[in-house]
Amino acid sequence: MNTEYSALMQIAARPEVTFVRGQGSRLYDQQDNVWLDFVQGWAVNTLGHCPEAVSDAICAQSRRLINPGPAFYNAPALALANRLAALSGLDQTFFANSGAEANEGAIKLARKWGQKHRSGAWKIICFHNGFHGRTLATMSATGKPAFEPLFNPKVPGFTKVPYGDLAAVASAIDDETVAILLEPIQGEAGVIPAGSAFLQGLRQLADRHGLLLMLDEVQTGIGRTGVPFCYQRHGIEPDVVTLGKGLGGGMPIAALLAKADACCFEYGDQGGTFNGNPVVTAAALAVLDAVTAPGFLGRVMERSEQLVTGLKALSARYGLGEVRGEGLLIALDIAPLDAPALVGAAFETGLLLNAPRLHTLRFMPALNVSASEVDEMLSLLGALLMRSHH
Numbered sequence: 547m548n549t550e551y552s553a554l555m556q557i558a559a560r561p562e563v564t565f566v567r568g569q570g571s572r573l574y575d576q577q578d579n580v581w582l583d584f585v586q587g588w589a590v591n592t593l594g595h596c597p598e599a600v601s602d603a604i605c606a607q608s609r610r611l612i613n614p615g616p617a618f619y620n621a622p623a624l625a626l627a628n629r630l631a632a633l634s635g636l637d638q639t640f641f642a643n644s645g646a647e648a649n650e651g652a653i654k655l656a657r658k659w660g661q662k663h664r665s666g667a668w669k670i671i672c673f674h675n676g677f678h679g680r681t682l683a684t685m686s687a688t689g690k691p692a693f694e695p696l697f698n699p700k701v702p703g704f705t706k707v708p709y710g711d712l713a714a715v716a717s718a719i720d721d722e723t724v725a726i727l728l729e730p731i732q733g734e735a736g737v738i739p740a741g742s743a744f745l746q747g748l749r750q751l752a753d754r755h756g757l758l759l760m761l762d763e764v765q766t767g768i769g770r771t772g773v774p775f776c777y778q779r780h781g782i783e784p785d786v787v788t789l790g791k792g793l794g795g796g797m798p799i800a801a802l803l804a805k806a807d808a809c810c811f812e813y814g815d816q817g818g819t820f821n822g823n824p825v826v827t828a829a830a831l832a833v834l835d836a837v838t839a840p841g842f843l844g845r846v847m848e849r850s851e852q853l854v855t856g857l858k859a860l861s862a863r864y865g866l867g868e869v870r871g872e873g874l875l876i877a878l879d880i881a882p883l884d885a886p887a888l889v890g891a892a893f894e895t896g897l898l899l900n901a902p903r904l905h906t907l908r909f910m911p912a913l914n915v916s917a918s919e920v921d922e923m924l925s926l927l928g929a930l931l932m933r934s935h936h
């Protein structure tokens with residue numbers, strides 16, 4: 547390894563390239579080599595790299611006030627909390643710095659609510675192959691098999707059942723169950739949609755048993771699936787929603803939203819030094835302005851159709867598998883081809899793709915990706931598939 551890299555803890559197999567600037571769907575290294583970016587920081591850069599509106603908001607706010615501290619109100623945080631309430635139908639927000647921290651807050655909120663309203667119920671039903679983050683509690687809630695042997699003992703109280711199996715959820719509920727926590731589309735598992743019937747069934751079960759229905763929209767929220775929040779397409783209202791990734795357009799901000807009935811934190815239960823600071827909340831306001839502007843989400847759906855149609859054509863041509871997902875969170879199964887190897891080959895040709903599973907590619911471009919960038923990605927991918935085919 548180049549010694550320049552060795553002062554960083556090695557937490558991922560990073561390519562030995564140092565990125566220095568980005569614009570829209572393009573990312574550049576020190577030598578000015580350019581990549582077409584269909585990963586966008588793992589579905590984080592809602593408006594692509596360095597969108598002017600977000601950069602301007604950060605710069606302007608950083609000259610006014612960077613951080614008065616979380617025990618004081620600040621104007622962008624208040625404006626953002628009110629915007630999120632109006633957009634989601636949930637009542638109150640707690641800001642956090644990462645998706646894991648927002649989910650950790652949701653777990654704490656559920657346990658507190660159980661203590662106050664459900665005679666101490668504290669267990670949360672989660673799902674096989676779900677992903678909720680890398681803190682100890684969120685790793686414990688995660689259903690990724692690779693996490694099972696890690697960092698034991700885990701935080702107790704997470705009952706795991708198969709995703710999509712309503713009967714399994716029903717039979718896992720007992721007197722100590724307080725909540726159900728799931729992603730409306732399992733992202734890291736390979737873009738597996740829950741679907742309307744399952745989500746509606748969970749809502750009914752939660753109502754019948756007095757449970758909180760908590761949706762992890764860290765990956766699916768903020769327009770990613772063509773609606774502000776994924777649950778809005780499936781005809782349900784959750785009690786708790788977590789957001790992260792796309793909310794700040796690349797800036798570290800996440801959020802825990804809850805219906806008034808579920809908001810039960812008391813002073814001292816929850817907090818954080820950097821939470822809801824005016825710079826990150828100003829960035830998120832700029833993102834929300836763009837995503838809620840007339841026509842924006844319609845264009846997301848147009849690009850989605852273009853991407854899905856193109857991927858289906860490639861799949862048919864090369865005898866590959868399913869194309870699935872919603873909006874601009876799309877996967878292509880490429881069995882028997884090796885997806886990490888294809889991602890490596892794509893990197894060499896100037897295309898950034900992601901492989902959440904051994905035989906699955908995931909596409910999560912900027913939501914304002916252009917039609918010609920989608921075409922360009924499809925033709926680069928087509929050339930790579932042709933090569934792998936021979």
Ligand SMILES: Cc1ncc(COP(=O)(O)O)c(C=O)c1O
Pocket residue numbers: 588643644645646647649677678679680729733734762763764765790791
């Ligand atoms: C659904 C979901 N929840 C939580 C997380 C964790 O978010 P963060 O990496 O910001 O802690 C992720 C990240 O990939 C995610 O996809």
